Amino acid sequence: MTDRRTMIDADTTSRDSERVTPVVQLRAVSRHYGERTVLDRVDLDIGPGEFIALIGRSGSGKSTLLRSMARLDEDVAGSGTVGVPENRSVLFQDSRLLPWQRVLANVTLGLRGPDARASGLAALADVGLAGRERAWPNALSGGEQQRVALARALVGEPDLLLADEPFGALDALTRLRMHRLLLRLVAEHRPAVLLVTHDVDEALALADRVLVIDSGVLLHDQPIPGGQPRDRADPALPRVRADLLEALGVTDDS
Numbered sequence: 001m002t003d004r005r006t007m008i009d010a011d012t013t014s015r016d017s018e019r020v021t022p023v024v025q026l027r028a029v030s031r032h033y034g035e036r037t038v039l040d041r042v043d044l045d046i047g048p049g050e051f052i053a054l055i056g057r058s059g060s061g062k063s064t065l066l067r068s069m070a071r072l073d074e075d076v077a078g079s080g081t082v083g084v085p086e087n088r089s090v091l092f093q094d095s096r097l098l099p100w101q102r103v104l105a106n107v108t109l110g111l112r113g114p115d116a117r118a119s120g121l122a123a124l125a126d127v128g129l130a131g132r133e134r135a136w137p138n139a140l141s142g143g144e145q146q147r148v149a150l151a152r153a154l155v156g157e158p159d160l161l162l163a164d165e166p167f168g169a170l171d172a173l174t175r176l177r178m179h180r181l182l183l184r185l186v187a188e189h190r191p192a193v194l195l196v197t198h199d200v201d202e203a204l205a206l207a208d209r210v211l212v213i214d215s216g217v218l219l220h221d222q223p224i225p226g227g228q229p230r231d232r233a234d235p236a237l238p239r240v241r242a243d244l245l246e247a248l249g250v251t252d253d254s
């Protein structure tokens with residue numbers, strides 16, 4: 001049987017031909033829960049400023065891979081090497097704001113120094129929440145709370161942003177607004193991004209490359225044509241979408 005895995009290498013897929021030092025370097029990363037292998041020898045390079053979407057069915061290992069890159073999996077058995085930058089941040093589906101801290105304190109939680117307050121206020125203005133710094137998290141809508149979480153994730157200008165279904169709980173309109181906001185902020189700060197999503201169209205709208213994972217194996221590495229802002233009517237996209245659905249084992253009957 002042929003090995004279905006694919007070597008995912010930023011050098012062979014980056015838009016520039018020059019070699020760049022990857023921000024993320026995973027080599028033969030495996031993770032196990034008891035007898036069960038959830039990640040199976042994953043190799044992955046992510047270049048600086050690259051926006052990667054990771055898709056796969058439920059239980060395929062997406063969150064496990066993201067958590068390994070966040071180093072939130074110290075208690076999980078496994079092997080391999082995980083090279084990730086120190087300055088990284090994580091966004092989850094729920095905002096995980098501290099309810100007993102006001103909005104500004106939530107944003108500046110990880111910051112030190114005399115500029116923390118000014119940086120926090122600027123980050124809040126960036127996400128459209130100027131003037132809300134003294135609000136309590138519970139007084140904000142779900143979409144606003146997620147914007148605060150985004151401000152907190154980007155205020156330290158991370159080299160890597162790890163996002164696990166960050167818009168999964170939002171309504172469709174808020175989700176679209178958050179897509180635009182994320183793209184704008186990412187264009188300013190240029191972190192590398194790994195976005196875990198169930199949503200092929202979200203991946204197609206946002207990412208430079210889409211990776212498909214199945215049973216802990218990276219199966220497919222799909223560069224997405226067109227930079228940002230992306231023309232959603234690009235005639236090349238339906239073909240790419242069909243390829244991704246095929247890689248996911250879904251028939252495109254649309």
Ligand SMILES: Nc1ncnc2c1ncn2[C@@H]1O[C@H](COP(=O)(O)OP(=O)(O)OP(=O)(O)O)[C@@H](O)[C@H]1O
Pocket residue numbers: 033038056057058059060061062063064065
């Ligand atoms: N703490 C744990 N203990 C035991 N098994 C776990 C644990 N965390 C995850 N798993 C198992 O590992 C597999 C991969 O889980 P993971 O959360 O990475 O999948 P996923 O692709 O993110 O799924 P979803 O899209 O549903 O969030 C699943 O079968 C899950 O049940």
